[in-house]
Amino acid sequence: MSIEKDKLSDIYYKLLKIRKVQLKIEELYHEDEMKTPVHLSLGQEASSVGICANLQKKDYIFSNHRSHGHYLAKGGDLKAMIAELYCKETGCSKGRGGSMHLIDTSVGHLGSSSIVGGGIPHAVGAAFASKMLDQGLVAVTFLGDAASEEGVFFESMSLAALKKVPVIFVCENNFYSVCSHLSTRQVNADIYKRARAFDIPSLQIDGMNVVEVYETAQKVVTAVRNGKGPFLLECRVQRWRGHAGSGDPGAENYRKCEDLDPVNRRDPILEFETYLNEKELLSTGERTKIQEALDVEIEEAFRYGQQSPLPDIEDLEKYLFVE
Ligand SMILES: Cc1ncc(C[n+]2csc(CCOP(=O)(O)OP(=O)(O)O)c2C)c(N)n1
Numbered sequence: 335m336s337i338e339k340d341k342l343s344d345i346y347y348k349l350l351k352i353r354k355v356q357l358k359i360e361e362l363y364h365e366d367e368m369k370t371p372v373h374l375s376l377g378q379e380a381s382s383v384g385i386c387a388n389l390q391k392k393d394y395i396f397s398n399h400r401s402h403g404h405y406l407a408k409g410g411d412l413k414a415m416i417a418e419l420y421c422k423e424t425g426c427s428k429g430r431g432g433s434m435h436l437i438d439t440s441v442g443h444l445g446s447s448s449i450v451g452g453g454i455p456h457a458v459g460a461a462f463a464s465k466m467l468d469q470g471l472v473a474v475t476f477l478g479d480a481a482s483e484e485g486v487f488f489e490s491m492s493l494a495a496l497k498k499v500p501v502i503f504v505c506e507n508n509f510y511s512v513c514s515h516l517s518t519r520q521v522n523a524d525i526y527k528r529a530r531a532f533d534i535p536s537l538q539i540d541g542m543n544v545v546e547v548y549e550t551a552q553k554v555v556t557a558v559r560n561g562k563g564p565f566l567l568e569c570r571v572q573r574w575r576g577h578a579g580s581g582d583p584g585a586e587n588y589r590k591c592e593d594l595d596p597v598n599r600r601d602p603i604l605e606f607e608t609y610l611n612e613k614e615l616l617s618t619g620e621r622t623k624i625q626e627a628l629d630v631e632i633e634e635a636f637r638y639g640q641q642s643p644l645p646d647i648e649d650l651e652k653y654l655f656v657e
């Protein structure tokens with residue numbers, strides 16, 4: 335299958351954007367001006383990008399605490415994201431939500447949830463609405479391997495299958511729930527098999543290979559949009575960093591895996607670059623242009639976030655829904 339050039343550029347731009355933004359967050363986090371926990375998805379860029387590259391702007395996504403990649407892959411506004419990390423009034427949640435509550439409804443991102451598994455039923459609801467209103471939209475929920483252990487995952491799959499709604503459950507299996515490895519939590523690491531109990535089709539793929547994710551997602555999105563009902567896609571990924579924060583000094587103690595080893599761990603961007611070189615796609619000059627434009631865009635976004643005003647103290651209760 336050949337991928338169109340515009341699509342390849344977009345995939346490269348998004349992969350690099352997510353990587354560079356997160357490295358910048360990591361670099362500045364110690365200044366303690368971002369008053370929010372952050373969960374970096376360094377290493378996991380390919381799954382969100384490969385999936386979202388197949389979605390239309392109006393299609394819905396729902397994200398979790400490891401939210402940056404999903405938001406940027408769906409086209410969320412970068413300045414509003416960075417301002418949100420700095421808890422500023424100009425942030426995408428008006429500075430009240432922080433990193434775990436990113437949202438940009440203008441591009442179909444209906445929100446991230448800090449509650450593990452929280453976004454799963456929301457996606458089923460959005461997909462159900464799309465079906466009832468005959469809108470032809472699909473909803474994607476990104477969830478971690480730990481979220482697949484929540485009861486709501488099974489309840490959501492059950493309802494989605496029964497009502498045959500256009501929802502895609504994308505499980506980014508990085509094998510960790512904070513510091514607990516999957517092998518200490520489950521007898522079967524094949525999360526995709528859990529869909530079988532509901533007659534939901536599913537696949538396990540290499541989530542570090544953006545081309546594989548893109549090509550698989552293309553078929554899945556088409557089928558789901560055409561009324562075939564829900565799908566579960568398990569993307570196996572590597573989480574390069576600790577669970578949260580900019581560093582995780584304890585990570586070396588509980589994780590002795592290749593994800594931590596800068597030499598042996600896999601890099602989805604380097605692998606994509608190798609693919610582009612082999613196929614003679616996107617010249618080095620074109621790639622450099624993308625990189626340089628991104629550096630400017632990211633610098634502006636951080637300046638915007640840092641210089642924006644904090645919310646007014648008078649507005650403390652403005653968005654609280656209390657009678
Ligand atoms: C309902 C609920 N239980 C526990 C937590 C605490 N918690 C936050 S993130 C996390 C681990 C999530 O792991 P996973 O779903 O695999 O996503 P990952 O962090 O690996 O991306 C836990 C247990 C929570 N936020 N919500």
Ligand SMILES: [Mg+2]
Pocket residue numbers: 478479480506507508509510511512
């Ligand atoms: Mg996990």
